[in-house]
Amino acid sequence: MNVDLLVVGGGLAGYCAALEAANAGANVTLIEKEGRTGGATILSGGSFAFAGTPLQKARGVEDSEERLYEDLRRVGGHENDDAIVRAYVSNQRDTFDWLASHGVIFERLFIASGQTVPRGHSRNAREVLDIVEARVRETGRVTTKLNVAARRLIRDEATGAVTGVLAESGGREETINTRHGVVLTTGGFSRSESLLKLFAPQQALAQRMGGPGNTGDGLLMAWRLGAGFRDMGYIKGTFGNHVSAGPEDHFLLFPMYAGAIIVNTQAKRFVDESLSYKLIGEACIRQPGAIGFQVFDQPVFDRAVPGVPSMDFQADLDAGRVITAPTLAGIAGMLGLDAAALAETVARYNGMAAQGRDDDFGRDGLCNHFGAMAPIGRPPYYAFAAKSVVLATYCGLTVDATMNVLDVFGAPIARLYAAGGCIGGFHGQAYMTGTANGKATIFGRIAARAALGQP
């Protein structure tokens, strides 16, 4: 079969690119290195940052593209690429409708890191991927090959344009040629120790997470062709993953955004808990043992959002990761903290919360200036022992607004596109919840259209 477009990587970005291309009439081959699809997507919390949606309106949440744009730039410390942020913002409403038209409907909405209004549209990530995969199959135009790893990009010797990949499957090499080019949707490199050491050696004490295939294959293949990078120095862990988590466990829980405080092993607070969880992660790796305990009470517990994994406190209580005790001293005992020190920290915080002013770290709300701090005093008490985890690398290849990969001097690499976790330039300094799945979807579609010459 004549392959119009080759998509490398079978997570959400790859499937969105494949679906968009197939719907435009293209014959697509999608290869996935692992034995199953889903990549890092299915390990994620399943939230999508969209603005101005019917779900928000139904919940009385006022939001707009301009507000989303401002939030994204501000969260990124204005270090993200304006053109890439614009590409997200101007295509997000259309992509929300596109997902809905394919049967991906969101029912839950919540506020999370970096958002000034509730903007996290939530749905089980595996379900989302299953739906998109089913739509892809229905087109009859997409060949999906599992256990096929792309090893090198192949270029036309005369023009330099990317014409395919050298792939490997079960020790055998094959060449896959394509007419319109290659879309790299291989994800980041949170599972490559050598790349993490190269760009972020200070994250040695953070946990690792991500799809097992997230070893930076796309980054390396494009880099060999001279692709530029963005945001490499901003790799940070994300705070809030349970201390027991392995690389494929997603045990992130954010009671801090419902009002919990975070203390270190000396029972002292060390950060404004309403900040981005990436900034909290930075602070956490400098604490003894690189550990932070989220401590909260019943009113905080009651602010849970059942069904949203990172806010479903009951689920983590049932799993034994959230612990509970009738008194703060009981919590201290279970965590091995000094009970008097914890009592003192909570008392001091409660005094400041009542005044609405945190003199120690400047906290002024639950999350990013939203919501009011409240004293922690109504039993029973709860705690969640967390570390910082590198769950995605949020940096990577330089692309333009059409997701065409650019070389280190800014020249386009012909017929090479990228989307999702392997691109840089979108996030900048810090990350807004829901933008990893958001950019996978939005940019996956943009890349496919651009590759087919249908912008």
Added chain:
Amino acid sequence: MQRWDEEAEVIVVGGGLAAHCAALQAAEGGAQVLMLEKEAQVGGSTVLSGGSFAFAGTDLQKSNRIEDSSERLFDDLRRVGEYGNEEAIVRAYADHQLDTYHWLASHGVTFDKIFLAAGQSVPRAHSRNPREVIEILSKRAAQSGRVTTRTSSPVRRLLRDGLEGPVQGVRIETDGKARAIRARCGVVLACGGFSRNDQLLKLFAPSQSKTHRAGGPGNTGDGLMMAWQLGAGMRDMGYIKGTFGGHPAAGPGEHALMLPIYVGAIAVNSKGERFIDESKSYKLIGDAVLSQPDAIGFQVFDRKIFEKGQDGIPTMAFKAKLALGQVIAAPTLAELAKKVGIDPEGLAGTVAGYNAAVDAGRDAQFGRDGLSNHYGALAKIDTAPFYAYPSKSVVVATYCGVSVDPAMRVRDVYDTVIPGLCAAGEVIGGLHGNAYMTGSSLGKASIFGRLAGRSALAA
């Protein structure tokens, strides 16, 4: 087919110490060499440096009764780099350093001063005015009759045969005109790091936004970017750090690092508090000072320490810095504190506590146990006059860059050699790892420059 405007056997890109050593070595091997320097003058970052070379087992050390060896140097480099450096590259340095010391001597580059500095477990910094070193080697290169040096000749791109073939030459730009120059044997990138390129610093080291910047004006990462365009791998990018000891008023072209800490000064913040074990690598101290108020520290010392200064060694030239008004003196600690803007009570308490720790033989607060890296005995700060030197963290060099094999052949991102392309000096990564030993920059420029010159000739 590429049309060539000109040709040489080996092209050396850059005009600092690594470039000169590569050119001279290739010329000694019989090659016609073209050295292309972007700036109007040769010398690059070398002439801004402190002029220290880390060599081990030298006759100068022996005559000063300092026991040292290649193996000890190897161990020190690995440990200072916290084993984040690449063993094979450190090994290449250790294996070829003594030979390079003799080679430099044979060309007239001799050393008469030796001292202990950051990361060294014995005095190993062989010192010589770096401008003199460049002048001597420049003259030797000219005398060889085989090296042509051209300034104001920025190399813009590497030219290779097709998409995957060997590097065959370079494209330069002079007076707005592009010219293609063929290198029959190979190209050596010896054009420095990127401490003068804010965009690259932001990409790899945004945490260093509060640092000062130093380094040769041409150090904008040209070599890194040209090799990167060909798919070159990288090493050590995440370790970029400022170095402690730059004066806040110093400009980027001024080598202003001064380090009385390594002869016994303490480092305090504006509250007068110590914040680190001062015998550690100045890169680690540079990291620590970034989280102090206004990202500034003060090296505080007394007359006894002042007298250990050495004229002619920039990092130890206390008298010169006093004359420039960068070192401040006062008859009492209290007056000193007032003059430089340190909290006087905080400083008094800190010095008293430190002196007591010196008496007790134990620094319980930060674990300092020597002047530098466990070597040398601590001394009390108690003899007037007292001195202070305000110090910031400065990115003087980037200490990271393209991936090379032990023969300085550039490797791609999958560790496959890119034929025809070699690199040496600050443009390469892999030697330093997490922190830096004084003298290893000029050391690697000369040692690796020679290796690269040799490999380019053989390419």
